[in-house]
Amino acid sequence: MTDREEELDAPNPLLVWERPEPERRPAPAPLSRERIVQAAIELADSEGLASVSLRKVAAQLGSGPMRLYGYIATKEELLDLMVDAVYGEMIAEGPFEGTWQDTLRTMAHRMRGAAHRHAWLTELLSGRPLRGPNAMTYSEAALAALGSQKGFEDIAVTLQTLKTVTAYVVGALLDEASERHAIQASGMTQEEWQLATYPYLQRVLATGRFPNIARIVEEVEHPSQAEEFERGLRIILDGVAARMKR
Amino acid sequence: MTDREEELDAPNPLLVWERPEPERRPAPAPLSRERIVQAAIELADSEGLASVSLRKVAAQLGSGPMRLYGYIATKEELLDLMVDAVYGEMIAEGPFEGTWQDTLRTMAHRMRGAAHRHAWLTELLSGRPLRGPNAMTYSEAALAALGSQKGFEDIAVTLQTLKTVTAYVVGALLDEASERHAIQASGMTQEEWQLATYPYLQRVLATGRFPNIARIVEEVEHPSQAEEFERGLRIILDGVAARMKR
DNA sequence: GATCGCAGCGATACGGTGTATCGATGAAAT
DNA sequence: ATTTCATCGATACACCGTATCGCTGCGATC
CATH class of the missing domain: 1.10.357.10 (Tetracycline Repressor, domain 2)
Structure with missing residues (x-):
């Protein structure tokens, strides 16, 4: 593909006039610590702990990574929550x-x-x-x-x-x-x-x-x-x- | 500092003619798995395991990170060697x-x-x-x-x-x-x-x-x-x- | 003693990470 | 209807492990 063709396909985004406005933001999916932790656990279960990254967890929830920082201060805290969730499972098994x-x-x-x-x-x-x-x-x-x-x-x-x-x-x-x-x-x-x-x-x-x-x-x-x-x-x-x- | 001044200090590196040749490479310090592992252990002891990165270990040995890959295939292998070195210490404590x-x-x-x-x-x-x-x-x-x-x-x-x-x-x-x-x-x-x-x-x-x-x-x-x-x-x-x- | 080949070195690059910053946004409050 | 404000996400930064590859200096060869 030549430069010429490229210009026809995608107008130069440097000029404001030709750039489309951003689409309206969709109402963000509601989030909660629980949903975040559950997503992280699912990811860890299926792909391994190594692939639990804030980016992937956020993606699974349809949000950007930074949004998670409203719920946790640190990735370490997310891991803490995951562990505690498992203790929750163990409690649920009965007295x-x-x-x-x-x-x-x-x-x-x-x-x-x-x-x-x-x-x-x-x-x-x-x-x-x-x-x-x-x-x-x-x-x-x-x-x-x-x-x-x-x-x-x-x-x-x-x-x-x-x-x-x-x-x-x-x-x-x-x-x-x-x-x-x-x-x-x-x-x-x-x-x-x-x-x-x-x-x-x-x-x-x-x-x-x-x-x-x-x-x-x-x-x-x-x-x-x-x-x-x-x-x-x-x-x-x-x-x-x-x-x-x- | 203005652009003008900057130009005086540091000649534009884009032009070959004005760029100095690279200094002769110093003879690289001799390296060995043992030295690498020792450096990594010292780093881990003093700065914590988290700051054991191939870059820092290599820097401590006066080399680039990639040089280490002649001795280990993976960071994981370095960690294996560190553990085994500690077993060496334990052996040395006697029968x-x-x-x-x-x-x-x-x-x-x-x-x-x-x-x-x-x-x-x-x-x-x-x-x-x-x-x-x-x-x-x-x-x-x-x-x-x-x-x-x-x-x-x-x-x-x-x-x-x-x-x-x-x-x-x-x-x-x-x-x-x-x-x-x-x-x-x-x-x-x-x-x-x-x-x-x-x-x-x-x-x-x-x-x-x-x-x-x-x-x-x-x-x-x-x-x-x-x-x-x-x-x-x-x-x-x-x-x-x-x-x-x- | 000059030449060559080649092992090994490191500059560069890539795709990833956690997270700081901050303008933009949309919903709630007035 | 307007303003306020919490919150979102784009962008950026520093750092990571490691693949690639041209270059370098050393040892072997002629």
Whole structure:
């Protein structure tokens, strides 16, 4: 296309006289923190946390990125809201019931469920103090359920227990997530990735410097992630029980 | 300064004739992965992980950002190398000795020490499978030390134990780090931050919806982070001991 | 000792990010 | 009907990771 043709198609926009006026602004779609957070969560669920940008979230809501700053002061705040929304989901799953073991198990499994529904959760959970209303409500419910059980009269003990179990759960979920992440980041399927990784592993193990790791790779029948999580959780709960007997 | 003056100072660079030739390139400083990683770690230690950018790391080494791509393929790889370097530090602290409790304690405390020396470690630890040589050496040493103890004849049990303890440690360290992060991100000192946060907390607690949390804030004498970590660790080790008795 | 080839370097560029600024706008208030 | 004003979005800025590619200086070759 020549310059000449271009001029015919698109009149030179430098001159006001020939430029059309902007179209009337359509009434902007109503917005709310909730809608913003929901859009962000959908984006994170389907495209990964990395592609949650204010521009994309805003686009999904049919607005410019700057409009979001009426509702949040910072992207970090949006992430905070996303996490708290997930705590909301966990609350909605119902109250805690049964023994203290039941309560702790329920907590652990709900968190695991949430982390599986929202693969980005663990990454956000790390390094974010829980001050949102849903997180507080959830913690309060857990404290209340535990506190009513024999052996948990001292609220300091209850808190310590809760923190320890939570630490395990978060750590275990991060571990579960790490492999998934590496695979997903490489853009391969799990099999492709294992196939691509296997030769390196074999080469390293062939050096003989890692006999125990080699045994694990060769001999150990790996339990499912769910089973592994469960076994760890049993260890923790045994520990809590042991502590209570003093 | 007028245009005229400017012209006198800086000759129009559009004309080749008046433009000076580029100065001879200085011999580039020798580079290596190790130097790159060290520079990145220093930057992360002093300015925070967020300000580790390839541009800044390269600048610190007196080179352009693109030169780094001869040594790494991706920023992610640099982060992997940083983590593995920290495992190197942990290895250098010496072998594992004593009972299986001693070994697990040592592991936990070394990791905690590393996380305190390098505040960014926990963030990187999350979601990064450990395939680096130092990480593998460290794991191998831990497996060997544990495996020689009574009760750990089954390597699957050893592995499960290691994973569980590690999960707790990582989770606990993340929890420790989260508050520090929030404070540091706000750019306040700890006292300023507590002062700024306190009114909100009081207002929320005044609603009466969080009686247990209120009790914790008001009644519980908070142990130091070190003590809290230790208590949790004791719970975990008790759990391991309990599991072994079957 | 001169020449050449080539690995490796860095200038430049691209598409993306979070967010500050500020004129324009449309709805609410008068 | 007019004015006010909160709010929206276009634009801009600094910075990011990284693809591209011409240039440079060094080591190998003749």
